[in-house]
Amino acid sequence: MTPPLLELDHVDAGYGPFRALFDVSFSVAEGRALALLGSNGAGKTTVARVASGLVAPTAGHVRLAGDDVTGVAAFRLARRGVAHAPEGRSVFATLTVEENLVLAFREGTKRGHPGVDASLASAYDLFPRLATRRGQVAGTLSGGEQRMLSLARVLVQPPRLLIVDELSLGLAPIIVSEVYATLGRIKAAGTTLLIVEQLVSHALGIADDVVLLTKGRTGYVGPADELGDLDAHFLG
Ligand SMILES: Nc1ncnc2c1ncn2[C@@H]1O[C@H](COP(=O)(O)OP(=O)(O)O)[C@@H](O)[C@H]1O
Numbered sequence: 513m514t515p516p517l518l519e520l521d522h523v524d525a526g527y528g529p530f531r532a533l534f535d536v537s538f539s540v541a542e543g544r545a546l547a548l549l550g551s552n553g554a555g556k557t558t559v560a561r562v563a564s565g566l567v568a569p570t571a572g573h574v575r576l577a578g579d580d581v582t583g584v585a586a587f588r589l590a591r592r593g594v595a596h597a598p599e600g601r602s603v604f605a606t607l608t609v610e611e612n613l614v615l616a617f618r619e620g621t622k623r624g625h626p627g628v629d630a631s632l633a634s635a636y637d638l639f640p641r642l643a644t645r646r647g648q649v650a651g652t653l654s655g656g657e658q659r660m661l662s663l664a665r666v667l668v669q670p671p672r673l674l675i676v677d678e679l680s681l682g683l684a685p686i687i688v689s690e691v692y693a694t695l696g697r698i699k700a701a702g703t704t705l706l707i708v709e710q711l712v713s714h715a716l717g718i719a720d721d722v723v724l725l726t727k728g729r730t731g732y733v734g735p736a737d738e739l740g741d742l743d744a745h746f747l748g
């Protein structure tokens with residue numbers, strides 16, 4: 513049997529003496545989308561960081577396509593096709609919009625994606641607002657525009673595994689819908705998704721599987737269509 517693309521196996525993790533995750537286990541099969549849901553402070557971002565190699569587990573294992581990658585650095589996992597769009601804005605503040613995109617797309621072109629010009633055109637197609645601000649220094653964009661810029665980087669040249677953390681945060685509802693439509697197309701083209709969201713409706717619209725996290729521990733782990741009433745899980 514093919515191993516899952518991503519597997520967390522009895523993972524504990526934290527920050528210094530603080531433990532944020534307790535015995536977290538779940539896996540995502542290649543080509544599927546998993547929604548990681550939970551309230552503020554539940555540990556969702558920490559799971560995303562463990563999956564992308566930014567936080568090393570203190571116990572347990574992380575596997576990528578069956579290989580043990582526990583403790584492997586984020587830049588090495590990135591080379592193996594893992595991309596992480598972190599919470600908030602991750603842009604080079606002193607570079608222009610277009611310079612930010614060109615930097616990201618040049619890297620992707622090495623991995624067999626179409627050229628920089630085609631990727632720029634797709635980015636401006638997806639976020640027309642970025643096209644009108646292509647010469648503007650990224651640090652002076654609004655919060656929502658910076659979010660679009662950091663998402664364009666990963667949505668236009670999809671990786672093998674895409675981890676998106678609170679992608680709806682700071683975006684207007686109509687743009688959130690467009691971004692989720694794009695995620696749907698990326699998934700249809702074969703990218704595996706780990707979607708972290710506090711707002712569940714969009715995430716559940718695309719997810720095959722769901723993991724519920726409460727205070728660093730997993731509750732429900734299973735198919736999205738067997739989840740039932742979400743409130744019952746959180747209130748129960
Ligand atoms: N860099 C950090 N240093 C110390 N504690 C952190 C750090 N990041 C998160 N935490 C703590 O870890 C716990 C889980 O946080 P997080 O994974 O960000 O949750 P979520 O994304 O579900 O809101 C929280 O108690 C938070 O305060």
Ligand SMILES: [Mg+2]
Nearest residue numbers: 556557599678
């Ligand atoms: Mg978070």
